[in-house]
Structure formats: structure tokens, C-alpha cells
Amino acid sequence: ARLSRITKAETTCNYCAVGCRFELYGKDGEVLGVRPAEAEAAPANDFSTCVKGKFGYDFVDADDRLETPLIRKEDAPDGPVGREAFREATWAEAIDRVYEGLSEIRDEHGADALSVISSSKTTNEENYLNQKFARQVLGTPHVDNCARLCHSSTVAGLQQTVGYGAMTNRINEDIGETDCYLITGSNTTESHPVLATRIKQNVRDGAELIVFDPREIGLAEHADRYVRTTPGEDVAWLNGMMRHIIEEDLYDEAFVEERTRNFDDLKEKVEPFTPEQVEELTAVPAAELKAAAETIATADTCIFGWAMGLTQHTTGTRNVMAIADLALLTGNLGKPRAGLSPFRGQNNVQGGGGDMGPAPHTLPGYQSLGDEAVLEKFEGEWGVRPPNDIGLRLPEQFHAIDDGELRGMFVMGENPVLSEPDIDDVERSLREIDFLAVQDIFLSETAEYADVVLPAASAAEKSGTFTNTERRIQRVRPAVDPPGVAEPDQEILIRLARRFGYDWDYDGPADVMDEISSLVPIYGGVTYERLEAEPNGIQWPCVDEDDPGTPYLYEDEFNFEDGKARFVPADYASPPDMPDEEYPLTLSSGRVLYHWHTGTMTRRVGTSMNHVPESFVTIHPEMAAELGIEDEEYVRVQSRQGEIVVKSNVEDTADPGVVFIPMHFPQGAINKLTQHELDPTSYIPQYKVTSVRVTPL
Ligand code: SF4
Numbered sequence: 001a002r003l004s005r006i007t008k009a010e011t012t013c014n015y016c017a018v019g020c021r022f023e024l025y026g027k028d029g030e031v032l033g034v035r036p037a038e039a040e041a042a043p044a045n046d047f048s049t050c051v052k053g054k055f056g057y058d059f060v061d062a063d064d065r066l067e068t069p070l071i072r073k074e075d076a077p078d079g080p081v082g083r084e085a086f087r088e089a090t091w092a093e094a095i096d097r098v099y100e101g102l103s104e105i106r107d108e109h110g111a112d113a114l115s116v117i118s119s120s121k122t123t124n125e126e127n128y129l130n131q132k133f134a135r136q137v138l139g140t141p142h143v144d145n146c147a148r149l150c151h152s153s154t155v156a157g158l159q160q161t162v163g164y165g166a167m168t169n170r171i172n173e174d175i176g177e178t179d180c181y182l183i184t185g186s187n188t189t190e191s192h193p194v195l196a197t198r199i200k201q202n203v204r205d206g207a208e209l210i211v212f213d214p215r216e217i218g219l220a221e222h223a224d225r226y227v228r229t230t231p232g233e234d235v236a237w238l239n240g241m242m243r244h245i246i247e248e249d250l251y252d253e254a255f256v257e258e259r260t261r262n263f264d265d266l267k268e269k270v271e272p273f274t275p276e277q278v279e280e281l282t283a284v285p286a287a288e289l290k291a292a293a294e295t296i297a298t299a300d301t302c303i304f305g306w307a308m309g310l311t312q313h314t315t316g317t318r319n320v321m322a323i324a325d326l327a328l329l330t331g332n333l334g335k336p337r338a339g340l341s342p343f344r345g346q347n348n349v350q351g352g353g354g355d356m357g358p359a360p361h362t363l364p365g366y367q368s369l370g371d372e373a374v375l376e377k378f379e380g381e382w383g384v385r386p387p388n389d390i391g392l393r394l395p396e397q398f399h400a401i402d403d404g405e406l407r408g409m410f411v412m413g414e415n416p417v418l419s420e421p422d423i424d425d426v427e428r429s430l431r432e433i434d435f436l437a438v439q440d441i442f443l444s445e446t447a448e449y450a451d452v453v454l455p456a457a458s459a460a461e462k463s464g465t466f467t468n469t470e471r472r473i474q475r476v477r478p479a480v481d482p483p484g485v486a487e488p489d490q491e492i493l494i495r496l497a498r499r500f501g502y503d504w505d506y507d508g509p510a511d512v513m514d515e516i517s518s519l520v521p522i523y524g525g526v527t528y529e530r531l532e533a534e535p536n537g538i539q540w541p542c543v544d545e546d547d548p549g550t551p552y553l554y555e556d557e558f559n560f561e562d563g564k565a566r567f568v569p570a571d572y573a574s575p576p577d578m579p580d581e582e583y584p585l586t587l588s589s590g591r592v593l594y595h596w597h598t599g600t601m602t603r604r605v606g607t608s609m610n611h612v613p614e615s616f617v618t619i620h621p622e623m624a625a626e627l628g629i630e631d632e633e634y635v636r637v638q639s640r641q642g643e644i645v646v647k648s649n650v651e652d653t654a655d656p657g658v659v660f661i662p663m664h665f666p667q668g669a670i671n672k673l674t675q676h677e678l679d680p681t682s683y684i685p686q687y688k689v690t691s692v693r694v695t696p697l
Pocket residue numbers: 013014015016017018019020045048049050051052053054192193194195
């Protein structure tokens with residue numbers, strides 16, 4: 001028999017936004033192994049990966065990968081009945097069916113009856129094309145993506161205070177070398193493991209680590225100060241810290257004077273948050289609050305790191321504004337080894353979910369829908385003026401289906417049937433929708449509701465770019481071929497646009513990047529030629545070919561016309577769903593090291609399933625004893641929205657009144673319990689505080 005060759009690709013991890021680089025080895029459609037890249041080609045990871053980056057590739061050649069387009073059988077019931085609900089189809093048939101399904105709705109009800117959902121799992125080029133498909137081809141303003149559910153509060157909060165909705169600094173040179181950390185709402189060791197290793201190394205070398213979190217997470221073991229917080233009360237302790245720093249005259253007066261506006265407003269707003277008042281609201285001891293504030297204010301440099309524990313609240317944007325205010329107050333911006341560090345979730349959420357503009361309120365590069373010159377620029381390139389009304393945000397799209405306003409949906413790589421809040425409602429909406437097309441690598445929980453399923457290539461099978469959490473644009477390269485007739489999302493989008501009569505004539509992803517750099521100023525100097533020559537990637541803003549990129553932001557000025565940052569004081573409010581007699585416990589959610597998001601990839605990875613095979617609820621030993629619950633027994637968890645059954649994990653990591661469930665599993669899906677309330681600015685759902693009761697079966 002002919003021996004097939006082992007292939008090697010220098011590429012970027014498709015899990016988290018640390019963006020580790022490695023060599024991926026493949027043969028006959030199977031990923032054989034991973035070799036981390038050395039420092040000069042891997043600024044973020046430097047010869048290291050975590051367990052997902054190293055062993056997380058069984059999904060690539062899983063038996064149930066989609067290998068051919070599928071069309072729902074005429075007599076198949078609406079809803080999840082598995083593969084037998086579909087028949088195999090050719091590309092031509094499937095593309096025709098998507099064209100007919102979407103254009104019939106558009107003809108009858110207008111383009112506003114259609115929506116498009118995009119995904120950070122896919123490349124920058126694919127996200128750019130997906131929003132172009134929505135705006136140019138379909139003519140709908142309703143395009144959104146998964147960043148709505150994770151860091152939309154970060155983007156909204158940072159845009160108002162410092163200008164760009166992005167990490168201000170580098171991973172290695174700044175996070176890895178700072179003097180002090182405030183980490184809050186981030187289980188860094190499990191969600192961004194290589195980044196956590198950097199922090200731990202630096203703490204061993206003498207940096208101060210302060211962790212504020214409702215759970216005693218892995219990083220807390222390494223902290224100089226771990227402070228347990230009450231879920232959803234973050235504005236109170238952040239305002240309290242600022243009040244104490246101002247009262248003790250520990251703030252950076254010169255920085256505040258020269259580089260910011262609105263200090264007096266901030267001072268007034270934080271005044272009521274005395275340490276004693278904060279202790280009453282949040283259970284953060286006054287002495288701990290003061291000591292932490294003093295450490296941060298007196299450190300030469302400080303990194304403020306956070307993730308979804310801060311963002312996924314009805315006060316998510318305010319939480320981010322408050323942490324940005326604290327960084328400004330202490331002068332920790334615009335210099336090395338300091339900065340605001342949102343740890344973005346998905347591999348390409350900064351680029352695909354943000355920079356490329358698959359969002360209802362902004363064009364690619366965060367360019368305004370209200371700016372006539374910007375609209376004209378896009379019209380000049382596309383031949384069509386982008387719709388400039390603000391479209392529906394992701395959670396709103398499902399309500400619009402219920403209201404009969406939205407009738408057709410095209411989903412690329414997302415799984416809202418597990419990721420949206422209150423998923424019983426989402427499933428009902430998808431049963432009602434007139435037409436649903438889903439493009440994915442598996443028959444996901446969402447694809448089960450589709451009329452047409454289009455088989456996509458995974459990141460191990462295609463070419464493109466991802467932008468990691470430090471704004472670093474890096475290459476993605478294929479190590480193996482896609483299974484069957486599956487194609488990269490980009491190629492499928494091109495097929496679709498052509499079927500709608502648009503002459504999308506791209507010669508590969510490099511060509512798409514050229515169009516992006518011509519339209520998006522912060523990517524203005526990014527080309528594939530440069531990315532080949534500069535394996536470390538390029539950090540945006542990179543405005544032209546002579547621009548080396550921007551390692552850390554705001555050295556000279558903030559991203560506002562007058563160059564000054566704004567203090568935007570944050571109002572305090574408690575979460576909407578507080579515990580009561582009926583639902584006495586607070587449920588929080590999150591990730592675990594071995595799994596990723598809705599688990600479509602890691603639930604097909606042997607190592608992950610060996611370690612964490614199913615969902616669970618972590619419950620404090622005292623509460624477990626009070627409720628008569630043993631470790632590892634199945635229990636019922638009920639909220640005002642629904643109920644699930646999961647295994648108990650009795651462990652002392654949070655207050656007795658707080659329980660935790662991971663987000664990765666369809667059995668025991670946490671989002672059967674979560675609620676509809678949204679942050680009024682970012683429209684992120686309140687995922688982190690849900691009142692529940694737990695009972696033995
Ligand atoms: Fe991949 Fe993140 Fe792990 Fe690095 S830390 S290998 S980017 S999952």
C-alpha cells in the first residue's frame with residue numbers, strides 16, 4: 001500500500017485567546033501531535049501549551065464529523081431527532097436550498113426578517129465575509145456573534161473609558177513582568193492556563209498577586225491576598241477601593257491631571273463606598289479592601305486581569321468601567337508592565353468577534369454606522385451601502401422570532417441551543433422559525449433544528465488568521481484535509497454569495513485580508529506577506545506597511561479626539577435574581593480546564609472526557625450536609641426558569657450559599673436555569689447570578 005505522508009503546519013491554537021503557537025502534525029485526516037513553538041515564534045506561549053492545546057484534537061477525525069451537506073427530510077419532525085432527520089445532499093442542492101429559504105423570506109417580509117450569527121471559532125477572514133454576507137448580500141442589519149455573550153461588556157466599558165475595546169498590553173513582557181496583579185472574575189488556571197503559568201512564574205519571582213473572586217480558584221493558592229466576594233456585587237468593592245485610594249492620597253495625581261477627564265465626578269460617585277459600607281454590601285472585610293487598595297496604589301506597575309466573572313452581569317459594563325477607572329486612578333496605563341487585561345475567551349474573539357465587525361452596532365474595525373464617510377467607503381468597495389440602523393443583538397434575535405419579526409437565520413459555527421440563557425425558550429423559537437441554516441463541523445445541538453446543514457472545515461484544516469487576546473494577529477495553517485466534501489467556512493460563504501448573484505472573487509484568505517486592510521484602519525498594514533515574514537504576528541493598531549504594530553496602547557494618547565481618558569463612574573446595583581426562601585442559593589457558572597465552551601469539540605476528546613465526563617454541581621460541604629446530599633450523587637437543581645439533574649461535587653471552594661455548574665454539557669445544561677435579563681449597554685445576559693435550590697433526587 002502507498003504510504004501517506006506526515007504533514008506539519010505552523011499554526012495557532014483553536015481553543016483559548018492566549019493564542020499559543022505550535023507545530024501541528026497530521027496524517028490521513030488525523031492530528032498526530034503538537035510541538036509547541038519556541039520563544040522567537042511564539043511570544044505568548046514560549047514552548048508551552050496546556051492540555052487542550054496539546055491533546056485536544058480527537059474531534060478533528062471524530063466519527064460524527066459532518067462530511068457532506070444535509071437537508072432536513074420533508075417528514076422529519078421539528079427538533080432534535082438526530083441524523084435520521086436529514087438526507088445527504090450535494091453542495092449545489094444545499095446552496096440552492098439556503099438561497100431559496102432565505103430569499104423567499106426576504107421577498108415576502110423584507111431583509112429585516114433575516115439574521116446572521118457569526119463565530120469566534122472561525123478566522124478573521126471568515127468573520128469579515130460573514131458580516132459582509134449579512135450586510136451586502138442579504139441586506140440585513142441583524143448580524144451578531146458569540147462575543148455578545150462573553151466580553152461585550154468589556155468592549156462597551158473600555159470604549160467609554162480608554163477608547164479601544166481591547167487588552168491594552170502584551171502577555172509576556174507586561175503580564176509576565178509586572179509588579180502587581182488584581183485578578184477578578186477569571187479562573188485563569190483553568191480557562192487561560194498558559195497565561196496563568198506566566199502569572200505564577202512572576203509571582204514566584206516576587207510580584208504581588210491579589211485575587212478577588214467568589215470561588216477560591218486555583219490562582220488563589222498562589223495569591224498574597226485572596227478575598228472572597230459576593231457574586232454580582234463587584235461595583236461596590238471596586239468603588240470602595242477607589243474611595244480609599246483617593247482618601248489616602250495614594251492616586252497618581254500627575255497622570256490624573258494630565259491624561260484624564262471627569263476625576264471630580266468619580267470622586268463624588270465613590271464617596272459613599274466606605275470600607276464599612278462595602279463590607280456590608282459584599283462581605284469583603286474592610287481591612288482586606290484597604291490593604292488590597294494600598295498594595296495596588298503603591299506598586300510601580302499593576303495589571304488588572306478579568307474575564308467573564310466580571311462581564312456576564314446586568315452590571316457587566318459598569319464593572320468594566322469601574323476596573324478601568326481604578327487603572328486610570330493609579331496611573332497604570334500607557335506604560336510597560338501595566339494595563340487593563342481582559343482575558344478574552346475564544347481563540348479569535350478579539351478579531352473574529354470584535355475587530356471584523358459581525359456585530360449589529362458597528363462595522364469592521366469598530367467603525368461607526370453613523371459615520372457617512374465610513375458608509376461611503378464600504379459602499380465603494382461592496383457596491384452596496386451597508387444598512388446603518390442598529391440590528392438585533394444575539395439574545396434579542398430569539399425574542400424577535402417569537403414576535404414573528406425574524407423568520408430566517410444563518411448560523412456559522414455557533415451553538416445557541418446551549419450557549420444562550422434560558423435555552424428552553426431558544427429551542428421553542430427555533431422550532432417556530434421558518435428557515436434555519438447552520439454551518440458547522442458537527443451536527444451540533446443547534447444544527448439539529450436546521451433545515452440545511454453545511455459541513456465546515458475545522459481550524460486544523462484551513463488557512464487564515466486569528467487575533468489573540470493581546471491584539472496579536474497570527475497565522476492559522478492546515479495540517480490535514482477536511483473530511484468528505486467539507487470546506488472552510490470562507491469557501492462556503494463564497495458559494496452562497498455567488499448563488500445570490502454577487503461576484504465574490506477571492507483568491508484565498510490573503511486576498512480577503514487585503515480587502516480588510518483597505519477598509520479597516522487598525523488592520524491597515526496587515527498583509528499575508530508580512531505575517532509570513534513576521535512569525536510573531538502583528539499587534540494592532542497597525543495602520544500601514546511601515547507601522548510595526550502597537551505592543552501596548554495609549555503611550556501618548558487615549559483613543560479619543562482630545563487624547564484623554566475618561567473616568568466614567570459606575571453606579572451600584574444588586575443582581576436582579578436574588579436568593580429567597582424558595583430559591584435560597586446563588587448559582588454561578590464557568591469553565592473547567594479539560595473542556596471548552598459548549599463542548600462540541602472537547603466532548604469528542606478522549607483526555608477531556610476521561611477527566612470530566614459529565615456536568616456537575618459544586619456545593620459546599622456544610623450546605624451538602626444540611627440538604628442531605630452526598631458527594632457524587634445525582635441531585636436536582638431548580639431555578640425560576642427550569643431544572644436539571646447533575647452529579648454533586650462536594651467541595652469547599654465558595655461560600656455555603658454559592659454553587660457552581662460548568663457550561664460545557666447538554667445533559668445537565670446550565671442554561672436551562674439562567675435568565676433573560678441583559679446588561680442595558682452591552683446586552684450581555686446575567687449568566688453569573690441565578691437563584692436556585694438543590695435537592696436530592
Ligand atoms: Fe490553547 Fe489556550 Fe491552552 Fe494555549 S493556553 S494551548 S491557546 S487552550
